[in-house]
Amino acid sequence: MSNLLEIKNATLKFGGVTAVNDLTFSVEEGEVYAIVGPNGAGKSTVFNLISRFYDPYAGSINFDGNNLLDRNADAVADLGIARTFQNIELFDHATVLQNLLVGRHRHRSTNLLQEALFTSKVRREEKRHREAVEEVIDFLDLQPYRDKMIAGLPYGVRKVVELGRALASGPRLLLLDEPASGLSVEETQDMRWWIDDIRKQMGITVLMVEHDMGLVSGVSDRVLALADGAKLAEGTPAQVQSDPAVIEAYLGAGAA
Template sequence: MSLLEINNATLKFGGVVAVNDLSFSVEEGEVYAIVGPNGAGKSTAFNLISRFYEPFAGTFRFDGNNLLDLDADQVADLGIARTFQNIELFDHATVLQNLLVGRHRHRKTTLLEEMFFMPRVRREEERHRAAVEEVIDFLDLQPYRNKMIAGLPYGVRKVVELGRALASEPRLLLLDEPASGLSVEETQDMRWWIDDIRKQMGITVLMVEHDMGLVSGVSDRVLALADGAKLAEGTPAEVQADPAVIEAYLGAGAA
């Protein structure tokens, strides 16, 4: 059984069909990329999985759980973490605090314990901190640990957001355009990290990305979308060679 299975997902905004009868599944341990022109419904698909949008129709199953039974905040508890296209960090907190919020689903202490800061809270805090430090080491964020997000450059914020998702120790990582706005070197780093996330940490990755270099470099399978519907699916090479995909990208007649 696949880790994430989506069948016949449909979503409309007013009269516009954002996602049209879309079905795909992501296997445990793979890197699965969604590509497509702007407005193809890639981010919408992510927002459906995150339960930010309510689908008109379709089934969403993650590891045997029906995602439609859950609220948006409960999705994280299953082990699905995500990043955002336009970086949604907690701007007035430090990098460390941002990463610690990633640990939210692992918290065990109650309100009263926290108010009196019982020894258990301290022990838990040290445990969370240790987990976060591993992420910091993994992503080389040491110089920024106590810096406010508001003052960080774009590239670093992108990495912090990845780190926050990783800190939650997810089973499935949703990356919404991880390389957008990054320099060539930063994109290269991102590529290695995604590789390591899959290989070392064993986390399944589902990503939306425009950079075909990155997509073909890291992903096992690619799904091409246009107008909210599936255009092609297969290995990066297969999808890039697909005439329908070429037409969607370059326009009619180019092929």
């Protein structure tokens, strides 16, 4: 297996605070890789580095041989990287279907003039986008909500829609920022199966940040534990969970 995503010596500072400190890790093609760590460990910051919302102070980020640092935030999706957000960022005043269709944006090949006239090419493309989106809707059981506005949907469903939007873009790497936070036990279970299927059936590599250790050990191949923006431990879920440094970081020195 080859490395799909490589982060080397990444460092990021906000003012005097070092959010990510000389962090190096890589994600192999086809695996589920989880990042765990206490609040403020810099987990979401890593995602925002990959999404190019933040510029690293030092270090390199490579995706499938492309230097991500050469790209702007809106050019990351073109490589096949899709993500979800910790505090769901959906398009609230649009329907579920439209949200998922935005996921297809990177496959857009028509120009303004063609779209204003709605030429047959646009029509053909639209059909293709809709076919792709319907597959995602089927996969995530979103049929009942297809034409509903996001603003009126319950939290759990929004979470799924956001996953769907990322999937609709047909990514190679899926970044999930706390996919199970705020979900019920049943919803978390669903999420677990979906992540499994996303990897096995669709062959999409998954990088996720998650607090729920049950979910992490259930789906991930490898786990990276972060504390204060630096690597604490890396390995299989069992290895990381039994790592003394991790236990100490989680429970405090007194419990160790």
